[in-house]
Amino acid sequence: MSTRKTTIDHFAIDVETGLRTTPKFLSSKYFYNTEGDRLFQKIMAMPEYYLTNAEEEILFEQADDIRIAFGNQPLDIIELGAGDGSKTKFLLKNLVDNNVDVRYIPSDISSNILAELQSNFAKEIPKLKVITLAGDYFKSLVKLPDSANRKRVLLFLGANIGNLEKKHAVEFIGELKEFLNPGDSMMIGFDLKKDPQTILDAYNDSSGITAAFNINLLSRINVELDADFNIDQFSHWERYNPETGAARSYLVSRKKQKVTIGAIEQTFEFEAWETIRMELSQKYSIKDISELAENAGYKLTEQFIDGRGYFVDALFEIPT
Numbered sequence: 593m594s595t596r597k598t599t600i601d602h603f604a605i606d607v608e609t610g611l612r613t614t615p616k617f618l619s620s621k622y623f624y625n626t627e628g629d630r631l632f633q634k635i636m637a638m639p640e641y642y643l644t645n646a647e648e649e650i651l652f653e654q655a656d657d658i659r660i661a662f663g664n665q666p667l668d669i670i671e672l673g674a675g676d677g678s679k680t681k682f683l684l685k686n687l688v689d690n691n692v693d694v695r696y697i698p699s700d701i702s703s704n705i706l707a708e709l710q711s712n713f714a715k716e717i718p719k720l721k722v723i724t725l726a727g728d729y730f731k732s733l734v735k736l737p738d739s740a741n742r743k744r745v746l747l748f749l750g751a752n753i754g755n756l757e758k759k760h761a762v763e764f765i766g767e768l769k770e771f772l773n774p775g776d777s778m779m780i781g782f783d784l785k786k787d788p789q790t791i792l793d794a795y796n797d798s799s800g801i802t803a804a805f806n807i808n809l810l811s812r813i814n815v816e817l818d819a820d821f822n823i824d825q826f827s828h829w830e831r832y833n834p835e836t837g838a839a840r841s842y843l844v845s846r847k848k849q850k851v852t853i854g855a856i857e858q859t860f861e862f863e864a865w866e867t868i869r870m871e872l873s874q875k876y877s878i879k880d881i882s883e884l885a886e887n888a889g890y891k892l893t894e895q896f897i898d899g900r901g902y903f904v905d906a907l908f909e910i911p912t
């Protein structure tokens with residue numbers, strides 16, 4: 593079976609499972625087709641989406657400290673869900689300019705964004721060796737090149753970890769240890785708990801880009817799975833719960849309606865105002881982060897925080 597066919601099968605199975613569950617859900621990992629990648633780049637550029645500036649400031653202004661924390665040795669920097677790498681490049685430039693022997697191995701479920709990353713990096717950091725791995729997180733990791741005599745540093749930036757429920761984050765980070773040796777490390781970007789209004793605004797922009805990003809997944813199902821979602825009959829809704837730290841996006845059916853997905857020959861019914869859960873963006877406190885490190889079997893060694901205290905890139909090490 594071709595890889596494309598297998599990908600479509602997984603997509604169809606996940607969509608069917610999500611729409612047969614109560615309440616309905618769709619996995620946010622399917623947001624990132626070519627249009628989704630383009631919309632996410634627009635989100636990163638929005639003034640309300642403070643996450644980009646905050647993490648970029650850390651990776652640019654604290655690059656020397658991060659390089660020193662990584663240690664003076666040959667490095668394999670492996671990034672999970674790298675996207676366009678537009679923030680990571682500041683750290684990688686610092687490593688290359690300081691003559692660190694570094695290979696950069698970005699992975700992403702979107703082969704489109706990896707191709708863009710590769711072409712930009714070839715122009716902007718031509719001395720950097722880049723090896724791209726397309727696919728879901730763990731499917732990419734099994735294809736990693738051998739890291740003999742090199743320290744592995746996994747990067748999981750951009751608050752991607754927030755897409756996992758907190759208990760799944762512990763399991764996920766724990767399972768990553770399979771790809772790391774004692775002394776290797778992982779740097780994780782966490783969005784910190786802050787003024788609830790600041791958080792809500794980041795996911796509920798007045799220009800409607802985040803709404804379009806969510807709705808785009810219905811359009812993708814229409815095109816790739818031969819479905820008939822009427823996208824005008826679904827609205828985006830965002831909610832932030834400061835008690836749990838969970839920001840969640842929903843699509844809400846504006847009327848009672850039926851949707852047929854041709855590729856799986858199935859029809860799904862929506863009640864008026866029924867929701868589809870789309871994306872979780874979990875916020876963390878510093879205490880939550882040390883508990884996560886401990887529960888997943890890591891040592892929290894450094895925390896690089898931006899000037900406003902909005903975001904942290906935390907270094908987790910595998911104890912030697």
Ligand SMILES: C[S@@+](CC[C@H](N)C(=O)[O-])C[C@H]1O[C@@H](n2cnc3c(N)ncnc32)[C@H](O)[C@@H]1O
Nearest residue numbers: 621624673674675700701702727728729749750
């Ligand atoms: C929120 S964006 C962040 C991108 C980048 N880390 C940054 O900080 O700019 C999430 C990225 O993770 C990728 N992604 C989401 N789920 C994934 C999965 N299950 N496996 C691999 N990549 C995934 C998406 O394609 C997207 O590029």
